[in-house]
Amino acid sequence: MEQLLDGFATALTPTHLLLAAVGVLLGTAIGVLPGIGPAMAVALLLPVTYGMEPTGAFIMFAGIYYGGMFGGSTTSILLNTPGESAAVVAAFEGNPMARKGRGAQALAAAAIGHFTGGIIGTVLIVLLAPFVAKHAVDIGAPDLFAVMVLAFIAVTSVLGASRIRGFASLLIGLTLGLVGLDEMTGQQRLTFGSLHLADGIDIVVVAVALFAVGEALWVAAHLRRKPFEPIPVGRPWLSKADLKRTWKPWLRGPVIGFPFGAIPAGGAEIPTFLSYVAEKRLSKHKDEFGKGAIEGVAGPESTASASAAGTLVTMLTLGLPTTAVAAVMLAAFQQYGIQPGPLLFQRESGLVWALIASLFIGLTLLLVLNLPLAPLWAKLLRIPRPYLYAGILFFASVGAYAVNADIFDLLLMFVIGLLGFGMRRYGLPVLPAIIGVILGPAAEQQMRRSLQLSDGSLTGLVNSPMAIVVYVVIVVILFFPLIRKFLPKTPAAAAAPEREKMDA
Amino acid sequence: MTTVTKPERGSWLREHSELGICVLLVVLGVLVLTDALRIPTDFAQRGPVGPKAVPILVGSLLLVVAALLARDVLRGGKGEAEAGEDVDLSAPADWRTVLLLCGAFLANAALIGVVGFPISGAILFWGSAYALGSRNLVRDPLIAAGLSIFTFVMFNNLLGVPLPGGPLMEVF
Numbered sequence: 001m002e003q004l005l006d007g008f009a010t011a012l013t014p015t016h017l018l019l020a021a022v023g024v025l026l027g028t029a030i031g032v033l034p035g036i037g038p039a040m041a042v043a044l045l046l047p048v049t050y051g052m053e054p055t056g057a058f059i060m061f062a063g064i065y066y067g068g069m070f071g072g073s074t075t076s077i078l079l080n081t082p083g084e085s086a087a088v089v090a091a092f093e094g095n096p097m098a099r100k101g102r103g104a105q106a107l108a109a110a111a112i113g114h115f116t117g118g119i120i121g122t123v124l125i126v127l128l129a130p131f132v133a134k135h136a137v138d139i140g141a142p143d144l145f146a147v148m149v150l151a152f153i154a155v156t157s158v159l160g161a162s163r164i165r166g167f168a169s170l171l172i173g174l175t176l177g178l179v180g181l182d183e184m185t186g187q188q189r190l191t192f193g194s195l196h197l198a199d200g201i202d203i204v205v206v207a208v209a210l211f212a213v214g215e216a217l218w219v220a221a222h223l224r225r226k227p228f229e230p231i232p233v234g235r236p237w238l239s240k241a242d243l244k245r246t247w248k249p250w251l252r253g254p255v256i257g258f259p260f261g262a263i264p265a266g267g268a269e270i271p272t273f274l275s276y277v278a279e280k281r282l283s284k285h286k287d288e289f290g291k292g293a294i295e296g297v298a299g300p301e302s303t304a305s306a307s308a309a310g311t312l313v314t315m316l317t318l319g320l321p322t323t324a325v326a327a328v329m330l331a332a333f334q335q336y337g338i339q340p341g342p343l344l345f346q347r348e349s350g351l352v353w354a355l356i357a358s359l360f361i362g363l364t365l366l367l368v369l370n371l372p373l374a375p376l377w378a379k380l381l382r383i384p385r386p387y388l389y390a391g392i393l394f395f396a397s398v399g400a401y402a403v404n405a406d407i408f409d410l411l412l413m414f415v416i417g418l419l420g421f422g423m424r425r426y427g428l429p430v431l432p433a434i435i436g437v438i439l440g441p442a443a444e445q446q447m448r449r450s451l452q453l454s455d456g457s458l459t460g461l462v463n464s465p466m467a468i469v470v471y472v473v474i475v476v477i478l479f480f481p482l483i484r485k486f487l488p489k490t491p492a493a494a495a496a497p498e499r500e501k502m503d504a
Numbered sequence: 505m506t507t508v509t510k511p512e513r514g515s516w517l518r519e520h521s522e523l524g525i526c527v528l529l530v531v532l533g534v535l536v537l538t539d540a541l542r543i544p545t546d547f548a549q550r551g552p553v554g555p556k557a558v559p560i561l562v563g564s565l566l567l568v569v570a571a572l573l574a575r576d577v578l579r580g581g582k583g584e585a586e587a588g589e590d591v592d593l594s595a596p597a598d599w600r601t602v603l604l605l606c607g608a609f610l611a612n613a614a615l616i617g618v619v620g621f622p623i624s625g626a627i628l629f630w631g632s633a634y635a636l637g638s639r640n641l642v643r644d645p646l647i648a649a650g651l652s653i654f655t656f657v658m659f660n661n662l663l664g665v666p667l668p669g670g671p672l673m674e675v676f
Contacts, residue, residue, distance in 0.1 A: 035590050051664025164576055165583050168529055168569050174562050175532055182555035189559060190539050213609075220601045220636060224592040385590055387647065390632035393605065397612055397628060398655060401621075402665045410613040414606070421602075426522045427583025448553045456552030 004126055007353030011361055016059050019052075020358050023063025024365045030064075031071020032377045033388060034079060035219060037087075038068030039324035040211040044392070046204055046332055047399040054336040055351050059358040061332060065325060066118055066362050069308060070370060073110045073301055074377055078103060078230045087304070089272040093289065093296030098231040100292050107374050108236035109298040111367060113250050117302030118363040120254040121261075121309025125316075125356055129345070132317040136342035141453065142461050144318075145446035146470035148439050151264040151320055153474050156432045169428040172419070173436020176201055183445060196408040201416075203331035205400045206437050209413040210430050211324070212396040214420020216389045221421075223385060230381035236374050246298040249279050253302025254309075261310025264322040268304040275303035309359070316340050316352060319442070327434045522583055526574040533566030604635030620670015625652035 010016065026048075030041040045064050049057035072087040077094030090110060097106040139147075156166030179190040180200030191197040238246065253275055260271035279299040280289045289296055311326045319341035321327040333340050338348055345352055370377070400413040423430060447461070454460020462468055476483070540559035585593055608631030615624035630648035638644050659665040 047659070047665055048663060051659075162576075162581070162583065164569065164572050167565075168525065168573055171529070171562060171566050171569055172532065175536055175566065178536065178559055178562065185555050187543050187555040189543065189555060190536065192539075216632075217602055217605060218586065219590050220605050221597040221599070222591045222593055222595060223598065223601065223636060224590050225637075384638065386633040386636035386638035389590075389636055390629045390638075390648075391651070393609060393632050394625060394629045394651065394655075397609070397625070398621075398659065398667070401616065402659065402667065405666060405668075407613055407617055410609075410616070414609055414613070417609075418606075422525065422528070424586040425583075425597075426525050427585060428525070444558045447558075451553045 003349060003353045004357060006350065007355075007357035008360075010055060010350065010354035011059055011357040016056060016354070016358065017361065019056050019060040020063045020361050021365050021369070023060035024067040024362055024369060025063075027064035027067025028071040028074075028366070028370055028373075028377060029067075029380060031068035032074050032380045033071075033383060034075055034381060034385075035215065035388065036392070037072055037324075038065065039207075039328055040215065040392075041068035041071070042325055042328045042332075043204070043207045043211050044395045044399060046208075046328070046335075047395075047402040049332070050335075050402055054338060055354050057332070057336070058351065058355045059362075061329060062355060062358045063362040063365065065308065065329070066114065066305070066359070066366050067370075068325070069304060070111060070114050070366055071377065073114070073304070074107060074374070075381065077106045077110065077297070078233060078378055079381055088269070089276045089300040090297060090304075092276060093293050096290070096292035097294065097297065098233065102292060102294075103231050103233035104236045104374070105238055105242055105294060106292075106297050107233060108238045108371065109242070109246050109294050110301040111236060111370055111374075112238070112246070113253060113298045113301030114305040115363050115367045116250040117253045117257060117305030118309060118366075119360065120251075121258050121306035122356065122359045122363070124254070124258050124306075125309055125313055125359070129313050129317055129356075132313060133342050133345040136317050137346075139318075139342065139466065140464060141446045141449040143464055143466045143470070145443055145450055145461065146467040146474075147318065147320060148443040148446065150470050150474050150477075151322065151435060151439060152432070152443075153477055154264040155322075155435050156429075157477050157480070162427060165426070165428045166432050169423060169430065170432035170436045172423075172428075173433035174440040176206055176416070176433075177437045177440030183441065184448060196406065196412075200441075201412060201437070202403050202409065203334065203438055204403050205409050205413050206416055207328050207331055207434060208396045208399050209416035210420040210423075210433060211328075212392050213413055213417025214424060214430070216392045216396070217417060217421040218424040219389055221425075223389075230378060233375060233378045236371050242294055245283075245285070245294055248282075249275075249295045249299035250302045252278065252282075253299050253304075254306035257303035257306030258310040261307030261312075261322065262314050263310075264314070264320065268307040268323070271303050271307050272300040275299040312359075316344055316355075317342060319344075321435060321438060324431050324434055327431075327438050330438055520577055522577045523574060525583075526570045526577070529566050529570035529573065533563045533570060536563035536566060601635050601637075605632055608632045608635060616668060618670070621667040622649075622652050622656045623670060625655065 011020070026045060027041055030036055030044060031038055042061065042064055049060055073090040076087040076090040077098050094106040094110065097103060152170055156170050157163055179197055181187065181198055182189055188198060256275045256278065257268070257271045261268065276296055276299065279295040280286065283289065283293060283295045285293055311323050314320050314322050315326045315330060319330065319339060321330045330340060396413065397410060400409045403409055420430065450460045454463065462471060536559050540556050540563060543556050587593060608628050611631060612624045612628035615627060626648040629651055630645050633644050656667055656669065660667050660669065
């Protein structure tokens with residue numbers, strides 16, 4: 001508690017407050033832009049913080065993160081074309097509401113939902129993270145390795161339509177992660193004698209290349225010549241009747257969102273959908289669902305925000321990113337030579353608590369700034385597409401160049417960007433590749449460390465109860481399609497086709 | 505593609521162009537494996553597992569996944585192209601735009617060291633906007649130059665992230 005107050009003291013200095021506000025505004029602005037989700041927003045804004053000290057940089061990131069998420073749902077509601085998976089559900093009810101002239105209420109329900117979900121989620125971080133971190137210190141190399149393998153398997157198996165394509169993406173990421181000097185022996189791997197490659201491929205370059213360059217090229221190949229018209233919107237507000245319908249969904253959201261965010265199951269996609277189904281079932285206005293029921297915006301948005309908080313627990317205490325945004329944030333930590341993980345709360349206690357305090361501040365600023373600014377954000381949706389995608393390439397180049405002031409990184413980004421284009425063309429999900437690049441080297445180290453302890457015997461990987469449990473979970477996930485054949489049809493399976501229809 | 509009775513060779517390849525991904529995976533796998541086998545083992549290793557083990561595992565898995573993916577594609581499986589806000593999948597791919605964009609991107613990489621970021625960045629932005637169909641000969645270059653100079657000053661002078669100024673900025 002005292003540490004949290006210290007964190008507030010750090011985060012409430014004028015400079016840091018300004019950075020948080022700038023972060024929220026930048027994050028929302030970039031997140032609102034069509035085609036840019038939170039992950040790309042954070043990746044594109046990374047270079048802004050290169051010159052800052054870590055605390056200020058992460059306070060700004062906290063703002064960018066939540067701002068980007070809120071911006072994404074604005075796009076969903078007003079354009080009906082979600083930029084990223086977490087905002088898909090927001091379009092189900094939000095867009096019909098906007099079309100019926102209730103866009104202002106939909107945005108308000110989303111904004112307050114984000115605020116409520118985020119605040120509850122952040123309170124849970126305060127309560128849980130130190131506890132998890134304390135116990136995670138005792139986690140050994142075999143356990144960490146098992147958890148990382150779980151992250152690899154979960155991210156390829158739970159998300160996406162095709163497992164084999166997920167694995168292909170993961171392996172591409174692992175390959176990119178191999179490039180450079182082996183950390184334990186200093187041997188060169190996949191460097192082909194190039195000095196540029198000996199330091200490894202910078203994660204920022206990979207992230208910006210896959211998210212921004214790949215996306216810009218992919219969109220360019222199939223650019224919609226007549227973009228969707230956004231629905232104009234006034235200042236968000238809620239009537240008493242709306243409030244009565246939304247407060248319960250706001251509070252229910254975190255219950256679903258937070259735990260799902262914390263486990264490696266792909267972030268907000270599954271929990272927001274579950275929240276939508278739950279709200280539909282619990283609502284007194286079932287007939288309105290599909291035509292603009294405000295509960296269907298309030299619940300999932302609160303869920304999305306809380307799941308973002310859950311993601312942070314896993315990222316900060318275990319160093320394990322479960323979503324694309326968390327992966328990019330982890331890359332940002334590594335830029336500063338800070339390794340998130342069990343020891344982070346001991347070693348960088350001041351930084352972590354300032355970051356957590358700034359989550360509260362960022363959320364409050366988000367609510368205060370974004371409600372009045374919503375009509376302005378809506379105008380951003382009309383940006384001419386050539387400028388939008390030219391701008392993405394422009395800032396991607398700035399970011400990649402600024403990492404090392406090296407033209408080689410620009411060329412590397414181009415090649416990986418082309419790879420990202422190909423992956424989008426053939427349905428290879430991008431997230432497993434990013435997770436592979438970031439976690440691959442860490443997983444290898446943990447594995448080698450475990451085997452060192454056991455003198456090379458493979459039993460060294462499974463010598464703790466936790467590792468065994470994790471491997472059992474992995475096996476269940478891997479063989480789930482087989483297991484499902486023997487199970488009776490569940491409601492979730494019956495609901496799946498309905499969801500696909502809505503996606504289309 | 506609809507009612508072709510005798511599929512030509514070209515159209516078969518087009519239908520199964522996803523095999524290109526398999527080829528890519530095989531190439532990557534072979535690359536990783538040959539590179540791993542090249543690593544000498546006669547130095548002092550810390551621990552029983554050297555720097556070779558993981559590359560050999562990843563390389564082999566790349567080959568396995570390539571084979572599995574090829575089987576999936578030949579059986580009629582298809583990767584779903586990614587949809588998006590500004591993506592119109594019903595239209596065929598517009599390669600001219602993509603190539604022009606690549607050109608603008610590489611022009612920036614080639615020029616940034618010579619003429620500095622303010623100029624090369626403007627070329628990148630204008631070139632990309634032009635490639636994407638913007639043809640306003642007054643507004644486009646103005647926005648490009650403004651954005652580029654603004655970004656340069658922001659990063660180089662305010663945020664402490666150095667970018668090359670080039671001859672243009674030496675005048676000041």
